[in-house]
Amino acid sequence: MDQDFMNRFMPRVIDVLIRDKEHWSNHQYEVEIPLTRMCNMGYVFNGEGKLEINDESYKLRKGCFYHVSPPGVRLKFTTESSNPLLYIAVHFDYRLMEWEGRELISKVSRTSLRLPHVLELESVTRAEEQFRQLLQLWKDKGPGYEWRSRNFLIRLLDQLEGMQASKPLSELRAEHSIHRAMEHVHEHFREPLNREEMAQYCSLSVSYFSLLFKKYTGYSYVQYLHKVRLEKAKMLLRNGFAPVSEIARDIGYEDPLYFSKLFTREVGLSPRDYRKG
Known part of the structure; x- marks a missing residue:
């Protein structure tokens, strides 16, 4: 994720929620959104499943981070009742902000986040802890929870970008x-x-x-x-x-x-x- 993009990146967290066994049972272990209207990212803390983005298929399992951006794609999650996919999901949107003289210009971005759609994280315990902190912050709805959640999301993405930087050039x-x-x-x-x-x-x-x-x-x-x-x-x-x-x-x-x-x-x-x- 290039720094110019992150300098202009301004997200708005829409919801943070947990997808558990009850969720999958209620949806017959398959969720499909024909045309997404927001971005989606999350962390898998247990189970296995599959993520499809416009018919591109990715395997998900414990320790995986995923993201789906920008909006306007077909999204599908599938899993099995024997080992359902359990994850914390963050729904958000974002715009790119830039100054033109003394005016702040907001632009809708049709560009995906500069990260692979699925990453297997090495520090599983630390990643789960951070996503659970964000989940609790959102559920508590304390003073300033919206901007605190936004800042939390930016920090998470910054850490993931750092992981990418460790790959061979x-x-x-x-x-x-x-x-x-x-x-x-x-x-x-x-x-x-x-x-x-x-x-x-x-x-x-x-x-x-x-x-x-x-x-x-x-x-x-x-x-x-x-x-x-x-x-x-x-x-x-x-x-x-x-x-x-x-x-x-x-x-x-x-x-x-x-x-x-x-x-x-x-x-x-x-x-x-x-x-x-």
């Missing part, structure tokens, strides 16, 4: 390059983004870019681009009435027939059937 650079590529795809998916151009954007050779992209995302670059476009198509099909051909062009496919074949292959339904369903 080459690994950090590789992660950062792929993170930039993923952000670029999400922002420019309508454009004809080929692999060679993205490798050049990241200042990497095509072969090394392809290797790193697969390593850090689990997808080839082309698969990932299709996935981002199809997620956008699903949203447009669910929430609007535009013709399929118009949606195809809007997400970067000039050939509506190719788009329909790709959508049917990846989703299991044609675009028209998906809209009806």
